[in-house]
Amino acid sequence: MALRVVIVEDSLTVRRRLCDAVAADPELVLIAEVSDGARAIEVCRALRPDVIAMDMMLPVMTGLEATEYIMAHFPTPILIVSASVNRGELFCTYDALAAGAVDVLDKPRGDEADGAWERTFVATLKLVARTLDLPYAHVYGVATFYTMYRREPGGRQTIRMCTNISCMLRDGYAVLEAFEAYLGLKRGESNAQFTLVEEECIAACANAPCAVVGTEYVLDITPGQVPSIVERLKAHPHPESEVV
Numbered sequence: 001m002a003l004r005v006v007i008v009e010d011s012l013t014v015r016r017r018l019c020d021a022v023a024a025d026p027e028l029v030l031i032a033e034v035s036d037g038a039r040a041i042e043v044c045r046a047l048r049p050d051v052i053a054m055d056m057m058l059p060v061m062t063g064l065e066a067t068e069y070i071m072a073h074f075p076t077p078i079l080i081v082s083a084s085v086n087r088g089e090l091f092c093t094y095d096a097l098a099a100g101a102v103d104v105l106d107k108p109r110g111d112e113a114d115g116a117w118e119r120t121f122v123a124t125l126k127l128v129a130r131t132l133d134l135p136y137a138h139v140y141g142v143a144t145f146y147t148m149y150r151r152e153p154g155g156r157q158t159i160r161m162c163t164n165i166s167c168m169l170r171d172g173y174a175v176l177e178a179f180e181a182y183l184g185l186k187r188g189e190s191n192a193q194f195t196l197v198e199e200e201c202i203a204a205c206a207n208a209p210c211a212v213v214g215t216e217y218v219l220d221i222t223p224g225q226v227p228s229i230v231e232r233l234k235a236h237p238h239p240e241s242e243v244v
């Protein structure tokens with residue numbers, strides 16, 4: 001699907017050049033072109049583009065102010081297209097990067113080889129559109145904190161054994177160890193059929209210790225029941241919501 005682009009540029013000549021470059025690329029579609037920062041906010045709020053090409057020096061509201069607002073209210077990948085020869089614009093650009101804009105591209109000077117600047121512009125625009133602009137540590141923290149995210153392929157179904165307070169007090173760890181022994185897996189490991197996860201509270205504390213597999217809750221489990229639970233799951237799998 002084509003990336004939806006908004007161009008924010010007050011110079012008619014430069015805007016025409018940016019719009020023509022977008023229009024010439026089949027992977028991009030121009031959904032709006034505007035000439036000031038306030039209007040940029042309005043169209044981004046209404047149209048939610050995949051990427052924005054933003055000038056810094058704009059009437060009504062500067063590109064920096066518009067970038068700060070957009071990143072605070074509906075974060076969108078922004079490529080700043082600005083004139084680095086202008087010292088004031090250069091400093092605004094640094095601030096816009098600090099506010100969350102992804103990258104900066106110099107405006108065309110007019111002495112580039114035919115189509116060279118346009119090729120760089122569309123390539124950068126596509127790259128920026130794919131960027132979440134989240135720090136690696138943030139993404140890694142989310143992926144490792146939430147047990148429903150996986151960082152490697154899992155089994156066809158996941159046994160999420162609760163060991164939170166109620167389940168722990170009613171021998172949840174003994175049940176988890178029984179799953180480990182019967183499946184031949186440590187918690188967090190997978191084979192083709194199963195992934196075994198040590199889970200936080202699954203909201204069935206009245207029937208602790210318990211596990212959830214797909215949409216099926218397995219309640220009041222004893223270690224001795226584990227083999228029959230596993231065999232039943234093999235015969236009647238519950239892979240709902242698995243991303244393998």
Ligand code: FES
Nearest residue numbers: 162164167201204
């Ligand atoms: S503590 Fe296990 S379900 Fe709540």
